[in-house]
Amino acid sequence: MLQGNNCWYLLYCKAREEERAVQHLQNQGIESFYPVKSVEKIRKGVKSVKQEPLFPNYLFVSLDPDTANFNAIRSTRGISSFVRFGNTYTKVDELIVSQLRLKLANTEKSIDDSELPKHGDNVVINEGTYKGLEAIFKASDGLERSILLIKLIEQQAELTIDNKNFKLK
Template sequence: MKEWYLLYCKRGEQQRAKQHLENQQVECFYPEIEVEKITRGKTTTKKEPLFPCYMFVRFDFNEGPSFTTVRSTRGVSDFIRFGGKPKVLQGDLIYSLKQLDKHEDSEVVEFSPEAGQKVGIKEGPFVGVDAIYKESDGEKRSILLITLINKKVEIKVDNSNLDY
């Protein structure tokens, strides 16, 4: 039976690891977010991993590939383990993360919290997570800071899904 596991990848090599794992029939997923970057004075939007260096993989180690084969794949460092064994993740978590990009709302909501203000999230995969408002991202969305896997991560959330 196929199970989801969490891998730690070498810095900047998630795409390489994904390519090599998919060649071994391992399902791979790492959520990405669009980030605005200023390069040489120009603002560009690029996609970056939501969890840098982490990737969710799904496979059946009884049918192959084995844990050792996956761990030895180019770009992969190791599994996230608890008690020496790779931790099996709930499929609901992965499904929720996959739905993250599918929530688009066409209505404009008046919104004006201050930077650093604590806000709640009413809907979506991060419902109930306490976040800190960072800045506006256009008319419909805001950038929030949340703590995931012991690291502060920026996420973009529709203003209609915020509770402040």
């Protein structure tokens, strides 16, 4: 939340130094926002979740345009420069920053196995092509997907689907 006359500005950071810049800005008492997202990676057959920047090399800072020392901020470790149009520093609407924060805070977490239905439970698919279709839970298929049995033309067929795309009936 902005204080007083503060505005959000966009900073360009040196490659892969966004976190360093955020830390140094915090040490100066400057509010910053560095949006990251969780991304699944599979390396050598091992699945892991890694945090990656939503906007690589960019971060937002909240400053009072009348009192902030823009030169000191530009000289902060990890920061390359302010994003500008001509001689004007780029301001970012507070609504955009608050919506980004809200969206990232509400990002759905992974569903763990204890939350999944049991073998044979009836479920309803709530997303995608098969939305509204009833199915039978067969088994978990890794960290994020499950195998469901759906009835198509009087026969059961297996369907692999994201765990968050179905719910218990």
